Amino acid sequence: MIMSAFVLARRPGALTCAVEDNGAVRALTFEDVENLSNQLANLLHSRGIARGDVVALFMENRPEFIVSWLAITKLGGASRAMARLTRQPDAAKCAMINTSIVQKGLVHCIAVSGAKAVLFGTELEQALADVAADLTKATTLFCQGRAPALMATAEFVRSPRSCWFLR
Secondary structure, X not given: OHHHHHHHHHOOOOEEEEEEEOOEEEEEEHHHHHHHHHHHHHHHHHOOOOOOOEEEEEOOOOHHHHHHHHHHHOOOOOEHHHHHHOXXXXXXXXXXXXXXXXXHHHHXXXXXXXXXXXXXXXXXXXXXXXXXXXXXXXXXXXXXXXOHHHHHHOOEEEOOOOEEEEO
């Protein structure tokens, strides 16, 4: 975080990451990542995620993963391991779930993490849909869309499955 804040202050337009998506290259600068992670952190906070909560991150390797992880850390902490190292037990924590885990294994991972919410990518929507009935009713699902234009709206719409989707 310190390094990214340093780069953001000195070179906000510096490239953070770039990926090819269906033949088109998407690039995010430090300023883009900062703005998007702030928007997502504010949204998660407005939906009840705070210090002491665990958010499971279930997403393929893509720029939104970085944005999501940073958003969770902005709610007061880092990963569970980092929270232990920095002795911040009340910090919001990010439980990273392996994307190859499905069915009962996925339910188990979410349950043992103590996640109040699951932030997942659209590419894993089916895996979560398959187990949504087995998750506790207290677990809120957040679906992160692929396009940065969708992320920038930071507007989620409640669906019948108690899942918040970017619109």
